[in-house]
Amino acid sequence: MDTALVIGGTRFIGRHLVEELLAHDYDVTIFNRGNYDNPFADDDRVTQVQGDRTNDSALEAAAADVNPDAVFDCVAYYPRDVRAATEIFADCDAYVSISSGDAYGREEIPKREDETPMRPCTTEQETDESGDTYGNRKAEGDRAVVAAAERGVNAMSVRPCIVYGPHDYTERLDFWLDRVLEYDRLIVPGDGTNIWHRAYVEDVASALRIVAERGDPGEFYNIGDRRLVTLQEMVELIADVADADVELVHAGPRELEAGGLLTDDYIFYRDYPHVLSTAKLAALDWESTPLEEAMARTLEEHLKSERDGSEHDPGREAEERVLDILDTL
Template sequence: MRKIVVTGGAGFAGSHIVDEVCRHFSDAKVVVFDKMTYAGDVRNISHHLFPNRVQLLVGDVADLDMCRRVVKDADLVIHAAAESHVDNSFGNSLEFTRTNVLGTHALMEACRQEKVRKIVHVSTDEVYGQVMEGAASENEVLRPTNPYSSSKAAAEMILQGYLQSYHEPIVIIRANNLYGIRQFPEKIIPRFICHMLTGRKLTLHGNGTNRRHYLSAQDFAEAVVFVAEKGEVGEVYNIGTTEEYTNLQVAELISKAFDKPSREVITYIPDRPFNDGRYSVSWDKLMHMGWKPKNNLSDDIGMLVDWYRDNFARYPELFGELPASAAVEVEVAGLLPVQEVSNGLAKGLSS
């Protein structure tokens, strides 16, 4: 491939996709197209920017003219840009519709006009709604239950129109919850780790029994590239894992990593307006094609704690400074502080 575009590539999931794309397609030009909102961070991809491996273009995926310039001559577009935090969607649902629906529409129209050869759209397992028993296959009816998942389902309807009317070369993936380094600490795992680092309580919605599957971002990225190469146009592929935890179990896993009794650090708060009890997908289709996950959360939790301790300075507006006791642990471990790289640098790299 000559040119690959990753939208949202400076975010958490997107940056892992960029890592895998750069590794797998060593000769391709890689372009990251990102709005650089609060969840985008140039440091997520700086290891590719400074050797000139990746070009970063800053802009809005809902801007059709910008999308056309970005995807021109692209062989592959991986659309990972999205507003994704469910809690935020309850208070700012129109922004989710603008980015996730209008943004997807603008990007697909740009890809159609510029004749992009293949498009991988990153959706979510949440479009299936609650799956209290068993697992949802790719043929299940979509039953989204919150503004975030509704906007992702709506985006998929736009894609179906482009598949049927224009025969656009689109493949859709729906993945479990992701975990990994560089995840913005609004999601449960990095937030709880940062709370433990700063002596805060681990706050659980409701009674903490809501269940989720947790997929390594590295495994996810490998699956995205796998589908980009082997997925059939018009098909949907679930990307999943057997790693399932209640929110309470996640809190207990993290408190154990800090050698703290869970009863001393866990507290409960009122639930969301609606909170799906469980998500679960069947990923047999992808497994039969030759992909399966390699990592699991219970083995990776120590690595995640080390990364967030070492990179805590990224999030001063959320948690303040790292307490002296935690900072000593960093120094003793021989870990180096992250050098501040501003979003201004990213804007300077844009064109």
């Protein structure tokens, strides 16, 4: 495959995907509304076509103009998006949609593509805009991928767990990066052993390309770091790459209550472990970046940015009250 159309392509996962495709000698076109700065505006290897992906006529025009070998759908938030795209790009060598590990409908360890059932999705949920139905909509989008493959379309999807890395506009990991850089005592909710599987963004990008090149139509592929770490281990890893001397203090629900806090106030905290099996993707010769290297790259870009993750901050003054109480125990 030589030509790629990336629906999205200027923000987080899409931005890294374009870089991945360029590194593997693809001619790349990005299709989006142009609402965000285009990091590839000065790169003559990348063409930008402006349009709304929910406008089928605009997508059809892009399909005709670009005639891509591979299509990567970074912004398929609704089942209708996948159904329309698999019709419009039915003749392409590969259509790959970004789904989510949230599409799984049962808590088990690990969640496997061919064993763990998907969430149901009602007609009302298909068009709902709230975060509560995100996983349901992604699951239904994956069912649309299966239906397209049954029609002969080379459609596949990838299911990342929570994604981190440079240029993450959600600022989820930025909260913990900033905490490690700013304070010498940090609260880790619970006993620090909870696990929420994460995926480094450059690995998500390489997985998208590999699935397009080697994946099987109608299949889903989980993406996540091949080596999992607990929440405490993640914070310790940040401290190691930042060369920061930080004391980590555990605080359970009773201790946090003193500051009016909950364990769920902390980003990346999850009571039940969320773990995805990545064996199916690894069988395509995909590999994940070593955690130390991934975190070092993430920290380097964080230091150049203005992001601090403050929207995820449970409140330092409240934390200080908790720490003061813990010091008296």
